[in-house]
Amino acid sequence: MNLPDGYIDVPPGKQAAVVTSLQMTARPEARPERPADGWTLRRVERPDLDWYRDLYRRVGQDWLWFSRMSMPDDALAAILHAPAVEVYALEVDGMPEGLLELDFREPGECELAFFGLTAAAQGTGAGRWLMNRALERAWAHPITRLWVHTCTFDHPAALSFYRRSGFVPFRQQIEIADDPRLTGALPRDAAPQVPIIERP
Template sequence: MILPDGYSDIPAGKIAAVVTHLEMTARPARRDDPPGGWSLRKVDAPALAWYRDLYRRVGEDWLWSSRAQMNDAELAAIIHAAGIEVYALVVDGRDEGMLELDFRQPGQCELVYFGVTSSLVGTGAARFLMNRAMERAWSGDVQRVWVHTCTFDHPSAVAFYQRSGFIPFRRQIEIADDPRLDGTVSRDAAKHVPIIK
């Protein structure tokens, strides 16, 4: 369906975001790491409670909800699958950032989830994490790395991905139930997206 020019109504109880898909088809030039005491830890077969906690702490303010809505079997089937890699950004012994890579499609790597907790936004931690993501994503036989972000994410997300070497190639409108209304996400989350009941 092609949306007409102009305004389109979104039903009450729903949220709508503009999703931008970005890709790179060649390894980008390496960018220097910012100063900071971060490290990256690979998490093999992540415990579901650990994953859910980090996913919430990193993504709740950006309305990440799809994984929070999954039952344990659905979540485990994805994050324990061959070709999925999960990493934590570690700061002072605490997991404060998330990187999830999907290598299941031959020749491709998707940055499925990427982000840091709110206290690390603007500190350089995301740049450190992206540098590690690029090292890992391009370490094998990959011809394409891609990611998508949306207007619920940090306002600088698209520019950050472009500085990292990604090029936008597709835009979509995503409409979904507001996860704050059913308790999937805290009612106080994402104050930049108003709740319309």
């Protein structure tokens, strides 16, 4: 599809992000990590939806993660309770401070569907520790491809972190969606670095 160069208006009430998808086709060497400092990884079987949404919000609200906040209960449960989806919590001294979700529903591959830390865990080395655990668990399955996507609303270091972890970019897209702060999916003060353009 040929798109013209230049600017394209985003309608008021909407947000637009550039989404970059990345992949790896072989397990990379584990990168050096700090020793676990009160960190544990706990698999959460059939997670309670309120528990999941709370952790998802605490990890992603600053970066306008909204898809799971606006998803109906039955649709969210169908994903999280699927046998081929694994949900993990990074716990810091027993408190959930990180989210890891691996989706094996497509045969032969895994999507790193969600990966992130709360503000309290960022900058501690927990991200590298969690990524090493993610790679171990993903490549323990008979897959030939592991992929993830990030966007321009995500943590500023997310894209470079994924590339340092062994992922290679292969696709870019523009995502346009209702601003979740105007729909009520997120509070209005979420992600203050992203301006709200009100509908007239």
